[in-house]
Every structure is written in C-alpha cells, then in structure tokens.
Amino acid sequence: MIIQLWFLIIVSFWGINCDYSQGEIEETITIEFWTIALGDAFADFINGMIKTYESEHPGVQIKWVDVSGAEVAEKFLAALVGQTPPDVVNIYDLPRFLQYGVLVDMDSLVAPEEQNKRLENFWRGIGQYQGRNYVIPWYTGVSMLWYNKEIFDLAGLDVTKPPSTIDEMLKMGEHIFNTTGKYGISWRLHPSLGAPPWALLRIDGFWPLFNEQQTKTLINNSKAEAIFQKWIDAYQNGALPPEALAASHRDDVNWFVEGRAAMLPFSGGWITRYFDKSFEHKATPSAQPRGELGQVPANSQALVVPKASKNIEIATDFALFVTNDHNQLEFCRQVAILPSTKKAALDPYFSRQPQNLADEANLFSSRDINNSFVLAPPDVKGWSRMEDILYEEFAKAMAGQQTIQIALERVERKWNHLLSYQ
Structure with missing residues (x-):
C-alpha cells in the first residue's frame, strides 16, 4: 500500500523528470531490458539478438535482466517508485499500469507502416486502453x-x-x-x-x-x-x-x-519440455473446444516502455527490433510459440509436417491464429x-x-x- 501511494505521487512529477535534452545523453546509452523466465532456456538466443542490435547501433548497450513471472509486476512497480525503471519490459498485470498512465503510447510513437506489420488483433489486444495501444506485441499463443x-x-x-x-x-x-x-x-x-x-x-x-x-x-x-x-x-x-x-x-x-x-x-506445445517419456505416450493434442463465440482464445506477451525511461525512442526502436519478423520467427524455431507479425505468421514453418509432439500441438494453434481473439480485458x-x-x-x-x-x-x-x- 505504501509503495502504491508513493507511486501515485511520483507519477504526477514524471512530466518534469522525463524531459531529457540531447546534452544529457551520455556517449554510451544503456537500455535495460526485462524478460520473464527466459534466462535458463533461451540465453543464447536473447544474447545473440542483443549482440546483433548492439553491432548495428554503436554507442547503445543492452543490459538484459530476466525476472520470474511471479515477481515481475511488483519489481516493475518498485522500480517506477524508486525512479530507476527499466527501459523495455515484458510485463504481466497490464491493467494495473495502464490506468496510471505510466506507459508510452505506441500508437503515437510507432509509425503506421510499422504498426501494420503486426496482426491487428494483437496490436489492438492486451495493451488497449481508452482507445490507444500501449504495448508492442511479442510472441503469442493460441489455445x-x-x-x-x-x-x-x-x-x-x-x-x-x-x-x-x-x-x-x-x-x-x-x-x-x-x-x-x-x-x-x-x-x-x-x-x-x-x-x-x-x-x-x-x-x-x-x-x-x-x-x-x-x-x-x-x-x-x-x-x-x-x-x-x-x-x-x-x-x-x-x-x-x-x-x-x-x-x-x-x-x-x-x-x-x-x-x-x-x-x-x-497455447501450443512448449509445455512438452515438462513431459517425460512415459507421459509423452499419454498426452495428445487436439483443437481447442469452442464456445458460442466460435473463436479461440489467444494470449500475447508484450513489451512496454515506461514514460520514465531516459531513452524512450531508442528503447522503442529496440523493442521493435526484438519483435520484428525475423526475430519472432527465429524465436518460434526455438520453442513452440507463435508470432504476432503478419509476415512471420504466414511462414511455411508453421504448416510444415510435424516432427514431434510439440509441433503437432503448435499446428493446432497456428491453424486458429486467424480465428482467434486476444483475451484482453474491457477497455474501461x-x-x-x-x-x-x-x-x-x-x-x-x-x-x-x-x-x-x-x-x-x-x-x-x-x-x-x-x-x-x-
């Protein structure tokens, strides 16, 4: 409760604290990037992606921090209150932050042609608040x-x-x-x-x-x-x-x-990593049962940029890089997930002959990506x-x-x- 009270007080001053001039930017800019529970299995992929971005953007350094799903919302809140926020964040519990107006409006910052590369139901998905989108969709799952x-x-x-x-x-x-x-x-x-x-x-x-x-x-x-x-x-x-x-x-x-x-x-086949050999023979994938709506629920991981970031434009550029067609498709090759970009979603990789149980599950998910709706709460x-x-x-x-x-x-x-x- 004390943290939340300080949070509300600090929010009122961000209009002053976030106005940084070019003269204040150091020669090397550090962008702090938070992910959720990816460190153990995907360190090589994330580090490789970071290395590529840094090589293409001299003077920019990415600091990667992997946080557990159970802690990420509270840690992000504490970082905002302490005025030491990360720059790009994969976050849960979005409504909690949307209502306080602490996230960058991506409809304003991201060019229309870049927005159009994303599947519409994900761009207008979990980050929608009062008619505006405050997230950049990342990897997704269709039930x-x-x-x-x-x-x-x-x-x-x-x-x-x-x-x-x-x-x-x-x-x-x-x-x-x-x-x-x-x-x-x-x-x-x-x-x-x-x-x-x-x-x-x-x-x-x-x-x-x-x-x-x-x-x-x-x-x-x-x-x-x-x-x-x-x-x-x-x-x-x-x-x-x-x-x-x-x-x-x-x-x-x-x-x-x-x-x-x-x-x-x-949402898909990534949980097969938890199956032992005996359970693999019991577990069977199939299509998601439909409700009266007739569509399939989908979820989306997303990246946000807090208004308190000192480098909003660079942070947003990095978030767009992480979520571009190439990197999303490469991530999908690492684990049974789905992309949120139009071009990547059409790649033949998602309609290929399944090679294992995870592929079979993901095939059911990918078939329904265009018949899915994002489980986004009411925009109220x-x-x-x-x-x-x-x-x-x-x-x-x-x-x-x-x-x-x-x-x-x-x-x-x-x-x-x-x-x-x-």
Missing part, C-alpha cells in the same frame, strides 16, 4: 487442447474423440471425475492468470460488459448468469480442481503433467478494481456462499458505483 488418453480410457471415453465445444468439455470433465476420481479440466480462474471469470463470458459470446457510453454495466443478464452457472456446476461436481480459483503460475500445467487432471486448454477506466470485484463475488458463488444471481447483482451495483465517479 488448443491437451488431453490424457490413459485417463480418457479409464473413464470409458473414446480416446479419438476429444470435446469440440466448451459444454462437451465440462460434461466430460464431470464424467471423468465421477468415474476415475481425477479432475476433468486443468484450468486457472485467477484474474492475473489463465482464463479469469470475465473471459468465460467472452468465450461464450457474452460481450461487451458495458454500454457504449460506459456509464453502466450489462453483466447482470440471464445469459451471463447461465454461462457462469455451468462453470459453477462443473467446479462443484469435480470437473475442475478445487485450487482453480487460487492457482498460481503454471499450476495448471503441473496438475496435467502430474496426472491429476485429464484435459488442459493451453478502473478495470483493475472492477476485475477484483468480479473475482471476489464469483469465487463466493463457486464456493456455494451465494447464488450467481446475487453475485451478479452485487457486481452490477459495485461496478455502476465506480462508473458514476469517472
């Missing part, structure tokens, strides 16, 4: 489904027929729990991870959550109630692990790999607090402490109260 053939067989299900819809997946999940004692679906519902409660609505076609003027919410609706109720029923009937509401980073992967859950909606002021309210009320309904009807009434009242002060 597909992993399922455990051994658990399917134990449950008496056809191992060649995974679910094709969300409703089928939930019903199969309950059946698996009732027949095997295993949880049906490995799923995280925490706001900062996985698919939070509002995402369940969007997957099934209930969107937007606010009227056009953003003066009131539309969430207290019979369709939203029905969507939430089927997830509550599935949770209470064993389709989801009880920890789904409080899951932390990669818990869903662990539940699946450990054999606690039979199905894992996930005060969303960070609103999301907390929705999670709190939904969690009570999941735990049987209140009905979903009462939960939605409470969300509606609290959200409209917040909207009335904007």
